[in-house]
Amino acid sequence: MDKPVSELPRFVRCWKICCSLIFLLSLPLLAYGADDLRVLVVLSESLTPYQTFAKTFRQNLPSNILVSVLEHPEEFSVNDQQADLIVTVGVKATDLMMDKAAPVLAVMIPSTMYLDLQIKQTRVKQISAIYIDQPLSRQVALLSAALPESRRVGVLYSEGSRIDLKELHNELDRQGYKLIAKKMQGSETLSSDLDDVLEHSDVLLAIPDSNIFNSSYIRNILLSSYRQHIPLVGLSQAYVNAGALCAIFSTPEQLAAQASAEVLLFAQSRHLPGPQPPALFTIAVNREVARTLDITIKSPDSLHMQIENRGGVKR
Template identity: 35%
Template sequence: MGLLLRLLVCVLLVMALPMARAAQVALVMSEDGSAFGEAADAISTELRNGGHRVQSLPYPLRAEDTPTLNNSALIVTLGTRAAQGIAALAPRAPVLYALLPRSAYERLPHRTDDGRRFSAVFIDQPATRQIELLRLALPDWSRLALLTGRDSTDLGNRLQAVARERKLRPVLAQVNDENELYPTLQRVLAEPTILLALPDSSLYNNRTISNILLTAYHQRSPVIGFSPAYVKAGALLALFSTPAQVGQQAGEAARLGLATGTLPPPAPPRQFRVSTNPYVARSLGIVLDEPGLLKERLERLEAGQ
């Protein structure tokens, strides 16, 4: 009888919770594309499941989009360009920035002590998760190279600190100009070293990635990327979150903000995936676990199991 009474109390408590009023949410995407569309679909599904209306707006914004922004209870942006554009407008509504690097969020022009009005779901992985994956996947390797540019200095410092805590030997090198990239790369990879690629487009972009991978391969140094495209191009493995995973988390954060009036704090992606390149592993003489096993072990580690 005691159990039934407790169940009844729980049901009554849930029924007593205030229901979030249906609200309009403006969703602003930096550009058209499969990644942004995938994230937008996940966000829209979460919000519509909560009874909210989603109005998608193109970027750059048009004059006729102003009433939609002004009448929205929440604005959600996808990508750095949309985030910068909305932040410059200083809208009255709370803003949730998604699918952008933490460094881009920290450079946005808004300055406020009211953390309830601004939040973010980043696309880059937390430093601890990245370093722990290296220790799980490559337990016999201790040297770690981190090349940082204008957009990744803080991230490089965080990774270096965590790597040292985990008894690795990180080598941090600042690259101020693309012309410095390859000499610096050859210097830090003078002996076999893990090269952890950072999401910094001033260093890692379509012009440089092929030569970076080729240089590292010749130095017998595995590259760890931040997207599955890196693995296809020749990286040993990658740790990343899909746009749908980031979008789902952003949708959940948006629903919570609309229900409570307070957005949750900025956060890295909660869900993630691991991708590996067995051909590169064999070429480098590395025995690598299956990606599913690495992901499972990393999840258990994060859960404290």
């Protein structure tokens, strides 16, 4: 299936927002001549998204903030202990840095992991996070913008899922939707459980539940939804490329811009802000899927603007 066409106006607008934010935050740092800050960026793996984050993060910071990158967290050394702040990228890196002395800003982690971080840490220190998942209000806003006539939202979840069904139900109800949720009894019942959800739904919403939405099952999930003419709203560009109708997510560049802005604030106050969702986001649409399902959907740029107007960038 064709990849969604890049939306230049949306990219330019987001990039200007990032640049303006970083420029404004850097003014007080330069004006007051803060001491050099040593930041260690620890990547979970040497994968392209993590590398992209590290490159953009470094480019967004002034020269008096000294950035080093550790691609393999298990290789943390005595020299790395001199960092004033550790920025972890991904779950693995975050897990391995919790016992280090320096404050930790965890990026690209699920929001459900943050409470675990506070429990896990063996030192009394500052920790904060920029989540990888979008706020529920923003996800529901995408449903409203992309599929205004689809009022029944199907969700399939597993025993190990950490989704807050009550919060999701309340957010859907607030925006005029009905939640159709079903717990998968086991991998052997995935097909029948999914069919049951789809039978009573207008749209299927993917959630960050790796027991269900993984590379082994996603093809069958998409085929089942096609058979019942039910669109899937995914979690990333990869979902849209695979056959989801649309998705809302934040790119590594957007998360890096937000993280670098927080580091500039930390350089001034030596204090990390509270955990937060992504401030900037991207919309992707698969038009071939829309044609197949006979769905009229707006452009990613129009959807993005509509969500922003509904307060989709609020923290």
